[in-house]
Amino acid sequence: MQTVKSTHFCRYEIKKSIFISYVVPMDEFELLHAKLKAEHHKATHIVWAYRYINEFDQIVENGSDDGEPRGTSAQPVLNVLRGIEGINLSILVVRYFGGVKLGTGGLVRAYSMASKMVLEKADLIPYEKREDFCFSCKYHFVQKMEYFLNKIGVDFKNRDFETDEVIWRLEISDRQKEEIKRFLSENFV
Numbered sequence: 260m261q262t263v264k265s266t267h268f269c270r271y272e273i274k275k276s277i278f279i280s281y282v283v284p285m286d287e288f289e290l291l292h293a294k295l296k297a298e299h300h301k302a303t304h305i306v307w308a309y310r311y312i313n314e315f316d317q318i319v320e321n322g323s324d325d326g327e328p329r330g331t332s333a334q335p336v337l338n339v340l341r342g343i344e345g346i347n348l349s350i351l352v353v354r355y356f357g358g359v360k361l362g363t364g365g366l367v368r369a370y371s372m373a374s375k376m377v378l379e380k381a382d383l384i385p386y387e388k389r390e391d392f393c394f395s396c397k398y399h400f401v402q403k404m405e406y407f408l409n410k411i412g413v414d415f416k417n418r419d420f421e422t423d424e425v426i427w428r429l430e431i432s433d434r435q436k437e438e439i440k441r442f443l444s445e446n447f448v
Contacts, residue, residue: 260346260386266291267381271373274365275357278373282381285311285347295353303356306370308337309349312388318346327354331366339374346386350374387432394443395424403446411438 263282271278279299283291288309295305308322320340322333336350352373361369396404404427408415413435419426431439 260344261383262345262347262386263381263383265382267377269373269377269380271369271376272357273369273372274359274361276359276361276369277355277357278369279353279355280373280377281351281353282377283349283351285309285349288349288351292351295351299353299355301355302353304332304354305351306332306336306354307349307351308333308340310337310340310345311347316388327366328363331363332370335367335371336374339371339378343378343383345378345383350377387434389430389432390436392429392431392436392439393426394439395421395426396443397424400446401425407442408439411435413439 263284266281266283266287268279268281271280281291281295288307292305292307295302299305304325304327306323306325306327308320310318310320313319320337322337324330324332324334327333332352332354336352339345340348340350352370404425405415408429413429413431415427415429417428419428429435429439
């Protein structure tokens with residue numbers, strides 16, 4: 260499975276219709292969708308599809324044709340996401356109608372192509388399930404811990420500085436969790 264860390268976009272034109280496609284991490288979907296509605300209020304359609312894993316480890320999929328004929332836009336976008344085994348990401352496609360009807364087959368090809376093009380520009384990364392993990396250490400180990408967490412690619416912005424220790428609250432993969440446990444047992448026990 261694959262996902263993205265940041266938003267990417269590209270532009271595709273066919274028969275005077277313009278398709279501007281965006282791929283975005285799932286946690287940024289709603290914000291980008293609202294932003295696109297405001298910025299592209301003259302666009303004919305803003306089609307979207309997403310895939311994410313819920314709290315029960317089930318893949319949830321959804322999409323919107325936004326007025327395009329049923330099955331001609333969101334479904335092709337969703338199929339592209341399925342094809343790359345995309346997870347925790349979404350694709351939004353803004354369409355400006357160019358005056359020439361594409362037909363149902365043309366719409367399917369256009370939305371598929373716009374989705375494939377934006378994914379080619381994106382930095383796809385392997386998906387790793389993440390979970391919350393909490394631990395503490397004494398102040399004199401903070402610098403060593405920061406160095407180690409940076410080394411294994413953990414973002415450690417959420418930590419609390421208590422009276423005699425630092426409490427770290429992280430969202431990490433299983434691999435990172437095992438590395439941290441090993442590091443803690445080797446250095447702080």
